[in-house]
Structure formats: C-alpha cells, structure tokens
Amino acid sequence: MLTATEISRIEHELQQVPVKKAAVIEALKIVQEQRRWVSDENVEDIATLLDMSADEVDSVATFYNLIFRRPVGRHVILLCDSISCWVMGYEGLRSKLMELLQVKYGQTTQDGRFTLLPNACLGCCDRAPALMVDNDLYRDLKVDEIESILMKYE
Amino acid sequence: MTEAPLTGHIKDGETLDLRAYEAIGGYQALRKVMQEMTPQEVTALVKESNLRGRGGAGFSTGMKWSFVPMDGKGPKYLICNADEMEPGTFKDRWLLEGNPHQLIEGMIISAYAIQADISFVFMRWAYKEAAAIMRKALSEAYAAGYLGSNILGKDYHLEMHLHTGVGRYMCGEETALLNSLEGKRATPRAKPPFPQISGLFGRPTIVNNVETLSFIPHIMNKGVAWFQSLSRTGDGGTKIYGVSGRVNKPGAWELPMGVTVRELLEEYAGGMQNGYGFRGALPGGASTDFLTTEHLDVPMDFTAIAAAGSRLGTGTMVVLDDHTCPVGFVHNLEHFFAQESCGFCTPCREGLPWTEKILYALEQGHGTTADLEQLDLHTRWLGPGNTFCALAPGAMEPLQSALKYFREDFERHVHEKKCPYGNHSH
Helix, strand or coil: CCCHHHHHHHHHHHCCCCCHHHHHHHHHHHHHHHHCCCCHHHHHHHHHHCCCCHHHHHHHHCCCCCCCCCCCCCEEEEEECCHHHHHCCCHHHHHHHHHHHCCCCCCECCCCCEEEEEECCCCCHHHCCCEEECCEEECCCCHHHHHHHHHCCC | CCCCCCCCCCCCCCCCCHHHHHHCCCCHHHHHHHHHCCHHHHHHHHHHHCCECCCCCCCEHHHHHHCCCCCCCCCCEEEEEECCCCCCCCCHHHHHHHCHHHHHHHHHHHHHHHCCCEEEEEECCCCHHHHHHHHHHHHHHHHCCCCECCHHHCCCCEEEEEEECCCCHHHHCHHHHHHHHCCCCCCCCCCCCCCCCCCHHHCCEEEEEHHHHHHHHHHHHHHHHHHHHCCCCCCCCEEEEEEECCECCCEEEEEECCCEHHHHHHHHCCCECCCCCEEEEEECECCCCCEEHHHCCCECCHHHHHHCCCCCCCCEEEEEECCCCHHHHHHHHHHHHHHHCCCCCHHHHHHHHHHHHHHHHHHCCCCCHHHHHHHHHHHHHCCCCCCCCCHHHHHHHHHHHHHHHCHHHHHHHHHHCCCCCCCCCC
16 A cells, blocks of 8 residues: 555656656655565556556566665665776675675665665766765775775664 | 866856856856747757767757757657766766756757757756756746746746656667656657657657757857867867776866867876776777777867767767776676667667677686677677667677777687686676
C-alpha cells in the first residue's frame, strides 16, 4: 500500500503531464525516496494509479540504473568506474571498499548500513577518482580516506 | 586574458544568483529580444552566427530551429539536454552550478524563437548540487517575471520545469531523452520524423545542449561578428575544453575555438605528470577516435578534428599515458558502452558485449590473432548505418583508432599471453 503522502505527491505529478503514463518515472522516484527501493507491491500500486499494467511499470523501473528493485542498505555507495577514474586508479578504492565492507558489487553489508554499486562517469573527471555516498560527492580520493568517509554514515 | 563570456563571471565554487546575474547585464538580451525582435529574426541571427551544437554532434543550432513549423496550434517544446554522461565530460556541470540564469535566459530566448510553450531542463541524476541550484534559479526567474505569462509585458507565455533523470547514458540521445520524458524506457526513435516536427508527445520539439543554450544571450547582445571574432577558426565562439588523466593540472577552461591539442595539454593542463609520457587522447569524450602525437598541432574545432579522423565531440579530452595499457583503456570504454546499450537493436545489444569480452580475454592473456580480426570486423558491423542510433558507432570510434594507432600493443597481448603493462586489474 502506498502512503497517503506518496499518493498525493504522485497525483500532483499527474497534473503536470498530458498522459498519465508520463508520470511513471516521477512516481517511481517518489516511492523510492520514501522506501529506498521499489517492491513488486509498489509496482502494482503505481500501475493502478497510472492506469498501466504492472509489467509496463516494471519495464521502466528495471531499465534505469538508479531505480532499485531490490532492497538496498541505509546508504548507497556509487563508485565511478569510467575511463578517467580508471586511468587514475579507482581500483584501489574498489578493493578497499570491498575489504572494509566485506561485500561485492550489488551486495549490502550484513548490518544493512551500505550497498556498494559501480556507477558510470560522475562528471568530475578532472578530480578523479570519485564516488558518491547517497547525495554526497567525494573527489580526488585516496585509498586511506575511505575509512573516515564511511564513518560519517550510520 | 582571452574573453570568456560563458564562464568569465563564475568564481570558483560560487553560483551567480539572480541579482548577481542582473548586475553583470543578465536578462538584457531577453529584454532586447522581447522589445525589438521577431522569433524569425532570433533564429536568423543564430543561424548566421553559425553556432554549432556543443553536446557532441556539432549541428548548426539555427538550422535546427528553422525546421520547427511556425504555424498550427498546440504546444511546442524546448528542452535543454543537461544529461551530461559522456565519460570524460564535466563541462556542463560548471555552467549549471556556476551560472544557471545564463542558461535560463538562453532557454527563454530560444523557446521564443520557436514559439515554444513549455520547456524542460533534463538533468542527470548525479548532479545533485546543480539540481538544487537550478530549482532555486527557476523560482527566482518566475518571481521576477522572466517566466510564466506575459514575459516582460510581451504576449508570450513560457513554463519551465526541471526534470531529474534516473540514470542511463541513452537519455543523452535526443529521441531517447524524449521517450524518457514521456515516462518510457529511453530507447531511440526512428528518424524521420525528426523531433523538430514530431518530438515530445508528438509535438515539435527542440533539444539543445547546456553550453549551446548558454551562448544565446551573448549572441543576441553582441552579434555575429563578435561571436566569430572569439574563435581562431571558421567555427565561431569560445569552447569549454577539458583535460583529464595523468596531467599536472586536470581541469576545464573556456578558450577560443581552435586552440591546439598541444596548447591544451601543455599550457592549460600543465603537461604530463612527472614520469608519464603522452601516447594519445580522446579529444571529446569516450565516443571519439584517438588522436596521437602526430596530431598535437591540430586545432580543436569541429572541422580540423574531423579532418584528423576524429570528432570534437564534447571538447573534453581524456589522456592516454604511456604507463596505461591502450587495450585496457578501450576495454573500460567498451564495458561502459555494453552496459549502457539500451538493447533495442541487435548489433549494439549483441556486438558490444562481444567486443568487451574479446578485449577482456586479451587483457587476461587469452586472446588470439583471430580475436583481433573479430574486433576489426566489429568496428564495421557496429559502424554507421548498421544500428538504430549513434551509441554503437560512437563506441567503435575509440576501438577502431586504437586498433590503428596501437596495433602493436594488441599484438603483444596475443603473443606474450598477458598484458604487458600489468598495472590494472579489471
């Protein structure tokens, strides 16, 4: 069940678009903002609101990299693995993160604190290597800074 | 100091708010346009300036606008493509975070030229700070009467919205961007019809890049001769160039169109880091052909870079140094392209993962001479004319030029059965 807040926010988005379907990405974003990921049940509820089939909603949800269809941790780490970060040696950060968190890409730490994901170019190539934790961008990173960055997130 | 109309007023790490922008002459171009110019005159001026799109394709902006039908009823759209996601590209972020009103003013004037009713800034997910800055700037612009009904007393109405994406390189392709805005998967559309005739929700639509639109107010204020005088070559204006990789001072700079590769590398990026040598560079993002030491004196404009066998693309250069494996470098690029392919057309969906796997095998020392032939074939099979959009042909540009310029490195991987550089794992 979507909450009253989610429904009213989605209905607000519906007023901005000429056809209901056009609000589906906004609806997915709204649901994920509240719950951190989008469940099968959420997909069905969004479909009902927008007069779409659940499969149609899911085809959109699964297309985009940053709509999560599986549970994620309280914080999501997005490590840039694109060309400038690769040239500047992002793999050291990757190893350190995997070692500290004891996870591989796509996995969540046992305490549910972090999910680690690779991400395409974050658009700060002059200050590579880079990563994001939730909405926070970190640049010019060195391996020995990783631990103190992680400590900021509960 | 060269003139830098787009970025000269941006102080490092600061944003020009409405008041600061107006204090340096902001929104004067919009006033002038609303008081003195017809939409057709605006388009004609932009066409005459020969402003070419800064998003990668380099198409004439005024020409693009001139295809929009000016009669008929129903909404028209103007969209700013701020989905900057070409690996190695970080120029639009500077403009979005530093001077959002310059972009908004450029968008209002451009929307007026095609008589658009609604406009969107389509911004990539990762640009959190830019999105917050743009939201604030849009509400300032509405409050000041630059957006909404009767703009500056003229019978012209424009709404402008910010749309933040949910991550997919394909959204940068203009027809895929339109599908995404319609709430669909970001797959490309068949052309024709072109978006100028049938775009968002089947209505006439123009999609332009951030840097392109940011130039519009300056062209209105100062004219065609001034715009062309900024450049050293026939392609007018300044250009935001960037350099990343093993250089001393990676960064972005607004410079006269046509500075050379050597000037960018040595004067602006401070040369290669100590102990590293230059082997080549992608001049304009991941989907451009390598340039090498023989191209150091090529001017970085659309025409000269094309004559050198590559593309200016976004103008942000990624440097390949002599400690980094060219095969590994291209493997990283093809991994990106294979992952970001929308899967809509077969050559791209099947060919890119195949390409990536071959490159991976080469890096692991499992490659054969037949694999190199396969790569050569792929650069043709996935080339222009065989795929639905430009993603796969773009992906083949660094590969085909790497096979040409760094052939010996590919062959060494086969013969030595390992990566001779050995410094990167995958």
